[in-house]
Amino acid sequence: MFHSWRHSSSNYKTVYFLLACWRPFMSLERRQWHRIEGAGGKTNDILHGLCQSGIKHSDTNVLYFPGDVQETEEYMKKGPNHEWIQWSYETTVDRLCERFPRSNTFLVRPRRMVKETFNCFDHFVNGNLLGAPDHANSFGALHHITEIVGRLESDLGLSRDWMIVGFSHGCVVLNQISYEIAALEEIDSKPSGNEDFKKSCKDPDDDVNILDGVSTLAADWLKSHDVTSIRDFISRIKVLYWLDGGHSGQGNTWITDDATIRALTVIPDIRVHVTPYQMKDKTRPWLEREERQFVDKLKGYGGNVTEQMHFKDEEKSLSIHFNLLQEF
Template sequence: MTSSTTKSELQSLYTVQRFENVTGDLGKQNDLILCFPSAINPTKSLNKAVIFFGGDVQNYPEVMSQHRTNNIYIHWNLESTARILAKRFVDSLIIVIKPKEMLLNTFSIYSNFVEFDQDGIPMLFTNTNSNGLTHVSKLYSKALEIYENKQDCDLDKSSHVLCDSVSEKSDARPVIGCLAELPVSFVGFSKGCVPLNQILFEVATKHLSPETSDFVSKIKSVYWLDAGHNGRQDTWITSDFVLQKIASTTMELFVHITPYQIKDINRPWIGKEQRKFIQKLKALKADVTEIRHHFDEPGSLDLHFSILTEF
């Protein structure tokens, strides 16, 4: 957040609403937080949809405020982060996908997108039945339906019609009009790059249904913000086959890193994998941009979080 925009101004400029237990693929459920400009005319088309996966610590504000250590990072709660993203991506629909579980109210477990072991380590890029791509495409359809339904309600408040946000008893109905054609950007922050990487792995390796293929065609840009997790490998994608597939698309790829992850002496594999990721994509002529933040300073959790306002 820049100094010219206060917290109260962000709250007034953008509407933030949470929707619990939204059903995606095979009955799997995640909470969604939607954020969009408060003053937008319902007849005006949004210009983008942004799907965000947050990292460890990030939770609902009331949960973070009660945590004895995480409360000092409450500014980075999921709802505040949604507003920050809305300011970054003007006239966009921000869709924050909350992890299925927050272990100890701290560690993000995105088990609806990829398997995790008992220690909370993601089992990425394995030949399992993970269907993160299908799940996110169905959550996205539900998010559009929720937003469209809200606009209809706002236009018809005087009729006193009860407007349910979305029916969980049936699959999402097709979204009509410009919403269905919105370009999509993915943003993963820290542990949130785990589901992001799994989704791209599946884009490259799975046979896609027509519905999922249509969703993939709308993905125009992907942002990795200081990726990291507690495993000892697969923080970044290094498979030649997968990277070739990604490079062959028209997606714009953006990589933002800080010393907190890349120069951690206790996790040297993160920096090594990140260098391979960039080098291979550049060799493949992918549309990739790498930006380094605060490399003249020691790595810290504060600077790690600050990338959310600086990318």
């Protein structure tokens, strides 16, 4: 059962509302869902931009993870980042609905915000106080996403294909997904192990061993997740978008691990869009270096990846960083 979002603005008199846009050729609908349950009792709020041809007539669905600063219009207009209110959750969902008019768009609200700026995706990836990630291939982002997506598909009658978009800090979720895909790749590729290990990984309700020998970390991951559903969801991810990834940490912003990048080639379409805001930041030189490694290695392993630098002749600024959401 979906509930209304706790941060409803004064314009949101009901859970369901119609936004009458000033654009004469379109009207956009949004719905707010509060505390959608995923894995292990974890919940996230969702802002849903409805497909313009109807929920059940969409070709695919978009799952969007926002960047730092972004919040609801009501929150942003009262806080220190009010000058960026044009990139609130509501307007961003509207832009994504325009970008993908035959898709349902779902913005996933982070668990917490620190200093009214830093969004922290604690339910998807482990991190520090400011949300800088500590990636591990056993954390459970895919399990949580699979459970949330399953509820959305069941309750709303959605199509089953998905695109996942991460913007700025939101790209840490895509990175975590990638590490977990690599964990599944390890599980699938290992040869048979010893009998004691097999018994420890045996489904008590089945006579068939869940897997043969893999590392302890991968085994722990397997025993704590619904791997069949997760594999099914991975097979239905059609596109991953990395949009100007960045976070407050001192590195590990883009994936450079070979095994993880090689496993990521299972995704049919990967798109990387960047701006000088991240790539030309002299105080964080690792951003450009890591991004280059990510794209080059992905191409080297046969991945279908496209890369585009936007606003390349403009000065580094937060404005062009946010404007990417309109240009990609």
